[in-house]
Amino acid sequence: MLAKLTALTVLLLSTLSFPSAQADERSIIEVAKVLYQQRKPALAQLKEAAALGDAESQFYLAEELSGPLEQMTQASAFWYEKSAAQGDMYAMYRLAFQNTDVCQALQNCPADGVPAQVWKDKLTGIAQSRSKHGDGEAMSMMYLLTDDLDWLEQSANAGDASSQWLLANRYREGHGIFLIPSNRKKEEERLLKLAAENGLPKAQIEYAGLLAERGDNAEGEQWYLKAVNSSYITALSSYAHMLERGDLYNIPKNPQKAYEFHSLVLSLDTADMLHETTAERMSMLEKTLSPSEIAQARVNADAWAKTHPPLSFYRMKLGL
Structure with missing residues (x-):
C-alpha cells in the first residue's frame, strides 16, 4: 500500500510540475524572439530556444549565424535543416538558395547534404499544396520562388498583411499593369490600409x-500612433522627433514627451547608429528641460514600457 501511495505521489508531483516546465520553455522561447526582434545580441538565448525544438527559433538562430551577408556555414546549415525538417518554409528557402561564396573561399562550407535543388523542389511542393488550401503565407512563398506577381496578388487577397504591404510597394515601384494610371495609386493606398x-x-x-500627403493629418496621426503603441522602434524614434519639432501630423511640440520616447529607444542599449543619434537628441533636450521634467519623463517612459508590448523592429523574414 505504501509503495502504491509513493508511486501515486510521484505521479501527481510530476503532473503538477509539467505545466510549470512548459511555461518555463515558453518563456525561454519568447525572450529569445524578443531579443532577436530588437536586433540585440541573442545567440545564447536563441540556442537555448532552438534546443527546445521551436522551429522558428531554429530559423532565427540560423539567420544570426549566417550574418548580414546570409552566408551558409556549417552551424547555420545545421539549424536551417532542423527548422526545415519541421516544415518551416523560410528555412527551406535559405537552403534552396544558399550563399556559399565566403565559405568556399575559406574552404569551410557545410559537408555535402541535401542538394539545394532538392530543397527547392520540396519547398515548391509544400507551398503549392498549402496555397490550394488558401494559405496566404504559402502564396507569398510561391511569389518568392517564381517572381510571378500574380502569386503576391493572391496572397494579398487572402489577407496576408506582409504581402499586402509588399504588393503596395511593388506597385509603387512600377510593377503590375494598370490600364488607368491613376488606379495604381488608389490600389497602393488600398493595400497599405488593409495591411495597416x-x-x-x-x-x-x-x-x-x-x-499626410493629401492633408489628412488627423487620420494620419491616428495610424501613426497605432504603430507607436505597438512598440515599433522605428515609429517610436520618429515620433520623438515629431514631438521635438511639432510640425508633422499637427502634433504639438512637447520636448518633455520627446525625451520620454527617446529614452524608450535608448533603453535598447545597442551599439549602433540609432543609439548614438538618440543619445545626441536626448543630450540636446536636456539643455532645455529642467531636472524635474527629465525625472518625470523617465518615470513616464517606465510606465509606458510596462503597459505596452516589448520594443520591436518587427523584422520580416528573409529581409523583406
Missing part, C-alpha cells in the same frame, strides 16, 4: 504618410 488594419506597424506608418 491587419496590424502591420510598417504599413501603419506608410499609410499614415499617404494620408
